[in-house]
Amino acid sequence: MNAxxxxxxxxxxxxxxxxxxxxxVLMLPLCLxxxxxxxxxxxxxxxxxxxxxxxxxxxxxxxxxxAAAVLAGLVQLVTA
Amino acid sequence: MSENSRMxxxxxxxxxxxxxxxxxxxxxxxxxxxxxxxxxxGITILCLxxxxxxxxxxxxxxxxxxxxxxxxxxxxxxxxxxxPMGSVREPRYRTEGASLLQEIGRKPWSIAQVLTGPVAIVxxxxxxxxxxxxxxxxxxxxxxxxARMWEIPVLYTAVAGMLxxxxxxxxxxxxxxxxxxx
Numbered sequence: 001m002n003a004x005x006x007x008x009x010x011x012x013x014x015x016x017x018x019x020x021x022x023x024x025v026l027m028l029p030l031c032l033x034x035x036x037x038x039x040x041x042x043x044x045x046x047x048x049x050x051x052x053x054x055x056x057x058x059x060x061x062x063x064x065x066x067a068a069a070v071l072a073g074l075v076q077l078v079t080a
Numbered sequence: 081m082s083e084n085s086r087m088x089x090x091x092x093x094x095x096x097x098x099x100x101x102x103x104x105x106x107x108x109x110x111x112x113x114x115x116x117x118x119x120x121x122g123i124t125i126l127c128l129x130x131x132x133x134x135x136x137x138x139x140x141x142x143x144x145x146x147x148x149x150x151x152x153x154x155x156x157x158x159x160x161x162x163x164p165m166g167s168v169r170e171p172r173y174r175t176e177g178a179s180l181l182q183e184i185g186r187k188p189w190s191i192a193q194v195l196t197g198p199v200a201i202v203x204x205x206x207x208x209x210x211x212x213x214x215x216x217x218x219x220x221x222x223x224x225x226x227a228r229m230w231e232i233p234v235l236y237t238a239v240a241g242m243l244x245x246x247x248x249x250x251x252x253x254x255x256x257x258x259x260x261x262x
Contacts, residue, residue, distance in 0.1 A: 003239055012134055013133050013134060013137055013138050013220050013230035014137055014210075014223075015135050015137055015222070015223055015225075016135065016136045016223075016229035016230075016233075017134065017135050017136075017229070019135065019229070020227070020228055020229055023228045026135065026232050026236075029128075029131055030128070030189060030235065030239060032237055033124050033125075033127065033128040033239070033240075033243070034239065034243065036120065036124045037120075037121055037124050037125065037243045037246070037247065039118055040120040040121050040124070041117075041121070041247060041250050042245060046116040046120060049195070055107060
């Protein structure tokens, strides 16, 4: 937590953000970005993009959580 | 009314649309008259790029042909290996440097990153400058991130480039089909 507090705006683009303990949170903006661009390319009506990209964002997250659970189970099985 | 039905009657050639899409993410759609699509895609791709640089720092961009201390890597060449004084053995050589292809093979994510456009080239230039030694401190100007704080931002910037490639292909495809319909 101290590293988070010590990091200031002057470190932006200079030093990495002290997010190594919260790295999994960084998955969210990336998935959101992919969902928005994907739906903006696919849809004809741009007014549908916010809703449709929110839906696919949740699907991506659900898929990732499922993949993580399967892999964790596999690791448990192999290391047991 | 959908964006497709609002397209202007003069359709730019697909190559120009693709080039514009590389120069500024989303600009290919703008040329086709699909301005809201252009803004949504362009802003999202640039946000992903800037987020990557903000998370890991500008040094996450590794430029082929430049090493970690910002020095230019020359083409492969033979360098004589120094031998002990008075040695009568045959002179020995070792290869130093690397070709551009070898360097891209070592940093394949740079291919995806450069698809984001000139913003990637500018960021690469800043990264090379930031990795050079500061004459006052004798250390690199900006520190090099490691482990997850290097991997995740590289993923952000590479995904931004790949999404821009999809947008470029889609915009060029739309331009070609609009041309065909006229």
